[in-house]
Amino acid sequence: MQQYLAILENSWFDLDRHYQFSEPQKVFNKLIAAYSEKQRAYHTVQHLYECLLLVGTIRSDLNDANAVELALWFHDAVYDPQAKDNELKSAELFVQYLAQDLSIDIVEKIKLWIIATQKHEATNELDLQFLLDIDLTILAVSPERFDEYEQQIQHEYAWVDPDVYSIKRKQVLAHFYQTVPLYQTEYFQQNFEQSAKNNLKNIIE
Template sequence: MTVMATEAHPATDALLDRWTALLQRCGTTADPVPYGRELLRRWAEPQRRYHTTDHLLAMLDQIDLLAEHAADPDTVRLAAWFHDAVYKPDRSENEERSAQLAIRALREAGVAEPRIEEVARLVRLTVSHHPEPGDRDGEVLCDADLAVLGGAAEQYAAYAAAVRAEYSFVPEQAFRTGRAAILRQLLALPGLYRTPTAVERYTERARANLAAELSSLES
């Protein structure tokens, strides 16, 4: 990871503080600040409409909420920082490239190798959002990433609009067809969430939101 000099901005100070404390808890031997600023620069790239620093902040808050279910909450937090650090809407290899970025950056920062390997595994898991039974850290990361589906109707509408904006280069009918297929797959799952807290808090609203968007796309 090439650390670039970036100017701090008040809106990102709280996130940078959280990153710095996290990397220090994870045993870094380097100054965390330049790495955090580079990650925040990536999360603020102009092609992003949903996968922004707002999404990162929401995920970190969700991980805090679900932390009791994780085996190693700080490793899950590191994975959240990196899981969409590389993001191009027209590319299919974003998760793998994000995992490789995590490996390079965390090695350079002196984080222990077993934790680096686990972060990369978790980042790759966000391709499918299907953790194996007993994968407590994977369950927390995936539930945090999908928590947006269980938001209030207006929050979900803003999320859906932001996703459409990210894929503005896709013709309308093609987007509707592809998005509808994804929604059907999600609705067909026996469970959207794995942790007891997320199951209780989000399942009902998530299914209602997904069904409403699918109905809109098919109308």
């Protein structure tokens, strides 16, 4: 975890300089603690770090890069592998922690974005398209990282019967494989689509 903390700290306190949070250190500590919970193997500070790194590469393409970054900070803030309302709870946590520091419009926008990471439905909102694509970039990583990702997800679902897990996991990955295009933005389609399809094909076939 230590190798990610410096980047995460820089990201968070850059956001604080923009938004002027009332308790930036306290909220940062709570978020890092949340992403470090023992039930997590993939939805950790590593995933958060990988997402935030991508924001840096596409910042100029975003209408509100700070809001996208803040949404990413909270999109998996609540994560229970056995629950179905993690995104809603994460959005509620965002409101609880930061609503008093932000405009109503920003709060409502980010809250809806966080909830949208549950279903990854197509949208015409550019920043949300990028946010959803960033969340799925793990599908397009190197084969080595993809194997690690698959092991991490399996660890989070260790409570599921292995045979049932295998069937269900292939169904999830097949859904992504069959979604054309997988990514909503032209940038991600050009740079990540083929790698993601290759990784997915290797698992489901």
